[in-house]
Amino acid sequence: MSFHAGPSVFKDEGKLSFDYLPDKMVHREKQTQRLFTLLRPIVEAGASSNAFLYGAVGTGKTHTAKRFCLDFKKYASESSRALDWDIVNCRQRMGDDAVLLKLLQHFDPHFPERGFSIAEKMSSLRKQLEKHKLHFVVILDEVDALLKKSGADLIYSFARIAEEATASKGNISMILISQRPNALEYMDAAALSTFRRSNVVEFPRYDRKELEGIVQGRVALAMHPGTVDDDLIDLIADIASEFGDARYAIELLEKAGMLADEEREGEVAAEHIRGAKAHVHPIDVQERIALLDVPKKLVLLSIARKSRKKAYITMGDAEEAYAVVCEEYDEKPRAHTQFWKYVKELDALGLIDTKLSGKGEVGKTTLISLPEIPAKVLSDNLERSLKRR
Numbered sequence: 111m112s113f114h115a116g117p118s119v120f121k122d123e124g125k126l127s128f129d130y131l132p133d134k135m136v137h138r139e140k141q142t143q144r145l146f147t148l149l150r151p152i153v154e155a156g157a158s159s160n161a162f163l164y165g166a167v168g169t170g171k172t173h174t175a176k177r178f179c180l181d182f183k184k185y186a187s188e189s190s191r192a193l194d195w196d197i198v199n200c201r202q203r204m205g206d207d208a209v210l211l212k213l214l215q216h217f218d219p220h221f222p223e224r225g226f227s228i229a230e231k232m233s234s235l236r237k238q239l240e241k242h243k244l245h246f247v248v249i250l251d252e253v254d255a256l257l258k259k260s261g262a263d264l265i266y267s268f269a270r271i272a273e274e275a276t277a278s279k280g281n282i283s284m285i286l287i288s289q290r291p292n293a294l295e296y297m298d299a300a301a302l303s304t305f306r307r308s309n310v311v312e313f314p315r316y317d318r319k320e321l322e323g324i325v326q327g328r329v330a331l332a333m334h335p336g337t338v339d340d341d342l343i344d345l346i347a348d349i350a351s352e353f354g355d356a357r358y359a360i361e362l363l364e365k366a367g368m369l370a371d372e373e374r375e376g377e378v379a380a381e382h383i384r385g386a387k388a389h390v391h392p393i394d395v396q397e398r399i400a401l402l403d404v405p406k407k408l409v410l411l412s413i414a415r416k417s418r419k420k421a422y423i424t425m426g427d428a429e430e431a432y433a434v435v436c437e438e439y440d441e442k443p444r445a446h447t448q449f450w451k452y453v454k455e456l457d458a459l460g461l462i463d464t465k466l467s468g469k470g471e472v473g474k475t476t477l478i479s480l481p482e483i484p485a486k487v488l489s490d491n492l493e494r495s496l497k498r499r
Contacts, residue, residue, distance in 0.1 A: 117376060118334075118371050119334060119337040119370050119375075119376070120332060120367055120371070121333055122332050123332060123367070124332075126332045126363060126364040128357065131173055131177060133177075135170055135174050135177050136320075137316060137320040137323065138170050138313075141174055141312075141313060142177070145161055145163075145178050145285075145311060146178070146182070148160075148311070149161065149247070149285075152193065152245055152247070152283055153185065153191050156191070156245065157281075158269075158272030158273075158281050158282060160284045161284075161285050161286070161309050161311055162285075162286045162305050162309050162311070163175060163288075163311045164287070164290060164291045164293065164310070164312060164313065165313025165314065166289055166315055166353075167355055168316075168355030168356045168357035168359075169313040169354065169356070170313060170316075170356060171251075171287045175197070175285050175287060176249070179197075179247055179249065179285075182195075183195060186245070192242060192243055192244045192245065193244070193245045193247065194242075194244055194246055194247070195249065196212070196246075196248060196249070197251055198212045198213065198248070199251045200250055200251060200254075201255040201458075201460065204255065204259055205256070205260050206260045207228055209256060209264060210228060210231040211231065213248060214234055214235060214238070217238040221234070235271075236280075239275075239279065240279050241280075242280065244280045246282050247284070249284075249285045250284065250285070250286050250287065252287065252288065253286040253288050253293060254289075255459065255460065257293065257297060262302075265286075266298075268282050269284075272304075284304075289460070291310075314354070315353070316350075316355070316356055321350050321354070321356060322343060324359060324360070325343050325359050325360070325363060326343055328360055328363060329343060329363065332363075332364075337367075337370075337376070337377045337378055338363070338367075338377070342378055342379075342380060345383050346362050347359065349362060349387055361386075362383060362386045362387060366382040366386040391483075391491075399491055399495055401459065402456075404496070405441070406452050406456060407496055408435050408441060408496075409432060409452045409453065410462070410492060411493070411496070412432040412434070413431070413456075413478055413480070414488040414489040415435070415489055416428060417478075417479065417480050418486065422477040422478065422479050424467075424477060425475060425476045425478070428449075439496060453476075461483070461488075462479065462480060464476050464478050465477055
């Protein structure tokens with residue numbers, strides 16, 4: 111087959127990718143300044159400092175933290191302080207072991223994946239900090255996944271390193287990131303003492319005007335001049351302002367551009383943006399579902415179906431629906447203990463929320479809810495993905 115590459119509306123599509131880090135985070139100056147105030151003692155006194163960033167999907171938490179650390183590293187070197195940083199997504203690297211491995215591979219890309227205990231890995235990390243006389247800023251993104259799976263042991267261990275540190279030993283500071291303001295509730299008192307209320311930085315949803323500015327900036331970077339007019343930037347800002355989600359706005363722009371290229375239009379039209387809206391969900395549903403194996407998809411589908419008419423369902427409701435779903439997909443239902451394990455893992459992945467009902471101790475039951483994804487959107491996505499098997 112011969113490929114016909116017509117002219118594209120994109121000048122540099124990479125500038126729309128999720129990994130692209132802008133030189134300056136627009137509408138996040140206040141949060142950046144607050145981070146600087148919190149972490150300034152690192153450079154001025156070599157002291158450990160921590161911050162907790164929270165806000166909904168697409169409010170710029172991760173990008174602001176990365177941008178800040180890049181600029182802060184430069185600022186530290188001007189004061190002759192050796193500073194480095196790394197980021198770990200705790201949903202993709204589940205558990206203390208996986209998080210530590212990622213941090214060790216920052217210093218030694220060949221550090222073996224197996225054969226070392228958590229204590230040995232922690233000791234290796236300390237040695238790296240001492241060897242380089244380094245202040246290491248660790249960004250733990252989606253930290254609630256780590257706290258739900260492994261508790262706060264790792265965070266407490268980092269805090270201990272910070273307490274015992276001297277300039278010659280190197281030091282460690284943490285930036286924790288979560289969508290949920292209450293993520294720190296999963297910590298015990300010892301770990302929590304490291305994170306005072308005053309260390310919190312809130313990332314509110316972007317308003318319509320801010321989203322318009324963000325989209326305008328990306329159009330200038332990524333698209334050929336004259337391919338996206340101001341009306342369309344307005345339309346994208348209008349659609350995305352319902353969620354205050356910059357990531358969603360940028361994804362709409364990218365998908366609309368792809369549709370324009372497919373049709374060889376030479377410019378983006380309103381119809382392309384409407385088409386993009388049908389394909390792009392404000393939450394990375396497909397991304398998260400792609401991480402699940404079939405048994406977990408069946409559990410999630412049963413919860414999604416049962417949650418259509420209720421805010422909260424019980425464990426019993428979920429298991430009842432699960433039996434029906436397994437029959438429909440010709441799969442053998444797992445026993446209660448395994449089912450319960452899957453529910454905990456889906457909770458750690460942020461696809462569902464679980465909490466104990468407030469009834470008396472005897473009658474306590476686990477309540478399950480869907481935190482952010484509409485039940486219908488979730489069911490449709492899961493059904494599509496299960497059909498493709």
